[in-house]
Amino acid sequence: MAEVRFEHVYKLFGAHAAVEDLSLDIADGEFLVLLGPSGCGKTTSLRMLAGLERPTYGRIEIGGRTVNALPPKARDVAMVFQSYALFPHKTVRGNLAFGLKVRHTPRPQIRQLVEEVASMLGLSRLLEKRPAQLSGGERQRVALGRALLRRPQVFLLDEPLSNLDAALRAQMRAELIRLHSSVNATIVYVTHDQAEAMTMATRIAVMCKGHLSQVDTPQEIYDHPSDLFVACFVGLPKMNIVRGRLTNAQDEPVVELLGMRVKPDPHRLRTPGPESRNEILVGIRPEDVLPVPDNAPGVTARVELVEPLGSETLVTSRIADDTTLVARFPARSPVVRGEAIRLGLNTQHLHLFDPITDKSLLRKVSQPGKTLRPETVAV
Amino acid sequence: MDRTAPATSLQKIVIPYPRVSLADVLGNAVLALVGVAFALPLLWMIFASLDKNAGWRIRLPNLTLENFGSIVTAQGLQPFVNSFYLAAVTTVVATALALLAAYPLSRRYVPGKRSVTLLILFASGLPVTMMLVPIYQMYATLHWLDSRFTTSLFLAATALPFAIWLLMNYISAVPLELEEAAGIEGAGTLRTLFSVVMPLILPGLCVTAVYNFITAWGAFIVPLVLDSTPEDQPGTVAIYQFLGAHGMIQFGQLSAFSLLFSLPVVVLYLLIGRSFQGGFAFGGGVRG
């Protein structure tokens, strides 16, 4: 097991930068998820770690060693590919044993190790079959087993669950989490599915267009996104973004949005850049938009779409200035399309962003647990 | 914790890689050696054609163009004309008939279609030149011997199976919906073939035609057997006759002749080479 470090890593294809100035430290035993949309550079970064691509600039370290010049076989990493990359002409046993055979491990030892891993992953019955005869989930487990047998310093997984159906995916997620805790391995995992990232990771590294946007624990990423991209990418349904203004009233900063005024915590507030002229973007998660009685502070809105999910209901409504808000209503809410409702906000969890730089205007607080405590003032 | 580099200091760390390995160097060297070995015979021919006193050995030529000059006489050019005639007629007949056959076979319902298709592939693998005796006999009975035209017909017949196979593959790549649309508009089979399908497979058609041409251009034993009039000899037979001639073989002239004779085929291959290379991807079978 080992720690991994990216130091100012760039990967350029001609003029196009697939990865730009990536600096990331991964601790020993972490389950780090590289999360982002396609083209953000996450798979390229993983492949550079594996040795399948060479960084244009920068240093990559595994276990304290600089590995840039080392070929994959010398880095002691194991990789599970998106397509599983099983050897089609070998049996399951042959696939599992490949890495050991290549290292001239004595045959009885290979046999024993293969059977151990096979039983751990439930593959014992399938040892003599070929990949073509296996289901997707079985193939995935063989690929996983092949990696496990090597006992490498780092496990690399490239979207291993994306080819599985939903039910299997949930099951494999649980198995991977269980495996991580039992084997206590350093895992670098690439995915575009934010649900996978949130449930499995010890930390998530969100990437966008080759840059690292934010690295943090899942809850921190959810509660304190560092920019607009992270805020909108993590969390389903997407965070609501509305326009607002940041002004000074009696020497205290005040956020105006949707006809309401909120006082942010001045200790955490950054001033927006001069170009923005006090205009800001405010993010509100759907669960922080609530139905309120008519006399409470809030906005009037007309319901456009009602999506009952069973456990809750998603209500999309439009307010006077043409902004739409998505809200999480309790299950079995008697809301209908076209109805006029009144929506209030949980102002404890407002996210403020600079409209030009997209960066969050709220600094992270040094003590975890402290949140905004604004006052709402009715207009 | 993560480390975010401050925007001002864009340090670009550069780590050198081992550039070449021994295996790479050896591999390239062996390949280059093979290339030289393969080029030697071709080089000889080129040098000899330019050489005043060409011999068997390869050497730098006493430059001259007389060898080429001696070809451009009436007798010198006749074999080229004959080869062109044979190849052209064969190509036209074979490609046209192949198109007519490939279309229904790959689209329409034909009883036993699958077996017929495999039969066609099977036929293209037969040692065709071994049908020469019966075809000679047939031609003799029909008084079809010693004619360039009838010789081309047989060449076309032997080229037909593989040409059908090639075109069938190209036709199956055309979406069926286009033909169905044409059918709804009232087009008959022939019209659909010529107005809809043919334009879309034009590249494939060209590849097939050029392949047929190249094959017919190199035909040797068929014209040798079926047409013995000296004026009808194609370039292949002419080269052979020169070699078998008693007395001094004019290597210079023969090289010049061979070079010129090879040129059309090489040029044609350069044109379609790229598309035909795709056809080499068997995936386990021929153009699967």
Added chain:
Amino acid sequence: MAAGDERKRAEDHPTFEPSSAALLSLPAAFLVFLFAGPILYALYLGFTNLQLIGPHAQSWWFTGLANPRRLLHDSIFFHSIGLTLIFVIASGIIGQTLFGLILALLMRRALAPIRLSVGMIVVAAWVVPEVTAAFIWYAFSQAGGTLGIVLGMLQTNFLFSAPMTTVCIANLWRGTAFCMLVFSAALRNLPNEVLEAADVEGASRLQCLFSVTLPLLGPTIVTNLLLVTILNLSDFTLIYTMTQGGPGTSTMTLPIYIYQEAFTYYELGYGTTISLVLILIGAILSLLFVRRVGAQQ
């Protein structure tokens, strides 16, 4: 793709369309007359005493098993079969296939200029008409020719002293390109991630080659072997131009023997009998090839 739909649509109208008949009739007649016809005719002629010139040129008849009997006692025939086998195996199966495979493998990692130029040269040797190739190698193997210079044996006329070897080398030169192109295409189509996985698992280049690459190429190699055999089996032009089957009968492969019997000694009937043997071998090989292709699809 559309293949499955096609079949379904075809099954929807099981009537044989008259338009198909019209289109197919011309090529079919052509093929039957000039292709199938001669083959069937050959089946008959092989058992007659037809001659090109001579007493049986005009009046000839069916002779039953006389020709096959003659064949069984014909030592040249068996010698010829042996030579054909040597030719096909040495220059085709071993030579062209192995060489083509090695070249394709080397070209994967070669520098672009070397790869492109060597590729072009090797293919040029293949594209050039067969007579031309024969002519070049004829000159090459003369006493004092280039082959002699390279090997340091200036006095030897290789076509006399080692005719079969020379002819095999000439065929190797000519035919390697085909195998090289086939294997190059197959190598390009190999699943890249599987090779990367082998790399990450720690396999050295050699181990990758023998444990992963070659097994993955297996089907292509087998199909190619069949094709190479078929192509080389009936090769006539190269050998005939270079040696006419000589000196003596030292390069008289079956195709040349057939030609000699039929058109030099005018024994058309007997020549056909021999060619029936060749057609039989070719037919079996072609059948095997078609079954492989049919199975892949």
